[in-house]
Amino acid sequence: MPTDTNLPQSGSTGGVQADGTLVQREILRSLAKGISLYRLTYISQGLQVKGYLAVPDSAMPVPGLIYCRGGIRKVGMVRKRRIFSMARRGYAVFAPFYRGNEGGEGREDFGGEDRFDVHHAITLMQSLPEVQSGPIPLIGFSRGALMALLAAKECEGAGPVVVWGGVSDLLDTYEERVDLRRMLKRVVGHPRKQSECYERRSPVCWVDAIRVPVMIVHGTADAQVSVEQARKLGAALERAGKEYTMELYDGLGHRFPKEDDERALDAVFGWITSKRERAEGRER
Secondary structure (H helix, E strand, C coil): CCCCCCCCCCCEECCEECCCCEEEEEEECCCCCCEEEEEEEEEECCEEEEEEEEEECCCCCECEEEEECCCECCECCCCHHHHHHHHCCCCEEEEECCCCCCCCCCCCCCCCHHHHHHHHHHHHHHHCCCECCCCEEEEEECCHHHHHHHHHHHCCCEEEEEEECCCCCHHHHHHHCHHHHHHHHHHCCCCCCCHHHHHHCCHHHCHHHCCCCEEEEEECCCCCCCHHHHHHHHHHHHHCCCCEEEEEECCCCCCCCHHHHHHHHHHHHHHHHHHHHHHHHHHC
16 A cells, blocks of 8 residues: 655656646544545646545455535535545545645635546546546535536546535525525625526536436435425436436435434445446446
């Protein structure tokens, strides 16, 4: 298992490193038995961006997965326990912090230019020795759902996408979340004056361009992202003739209690694995 803290600048041309190039790998203390934890630094639009990589200590390589966190900046930062739970299911899980966070360069902008941090994380994952070849599935939580679906829309290497408690219409979020309006106006713009900026961040507006299967997971009592956003996305995918499934968890909120969370993760990874195995079967 590589543990280099400074890696050769592979993928660089004339001193400029290619997007998705691994710049640094730091091994971190892991409190999860059987899982190794690293902090990776990689290139996205010329910026050095960071994230956690959790890898099960098993025969390599293993399937890869990207977890797209929610929130913005210090709100909703990547929780190690979350990615450990995913890695225990036999996947190498990378969770980008997005630009400007945890020592990374640049500034996060809620699904604007920072969407490339997910795009180039796919390239990064496909280059790691621990990760099997092929498309990389994504799980997007809350605001991370639009990041994952943007990757599904714009990246050849994206695999199936799980939208968990996900934002599907940012204009609806602006109306629902009075507490977020100031941030949204500052980062995205005013919804009437910059409506196109909201539409670009709203998957319901461009489901025709999503080329991979989608799984929607949502609690019916979610007070942060209304379950109506899940239903709206499902209806849009249905109209577009896209492959999707939806699991609504009655009475659960934005973050599930541990037992319910593990049950939902079992369903999510069962679905991801079935889609991956089906894709591999078609290639044989």
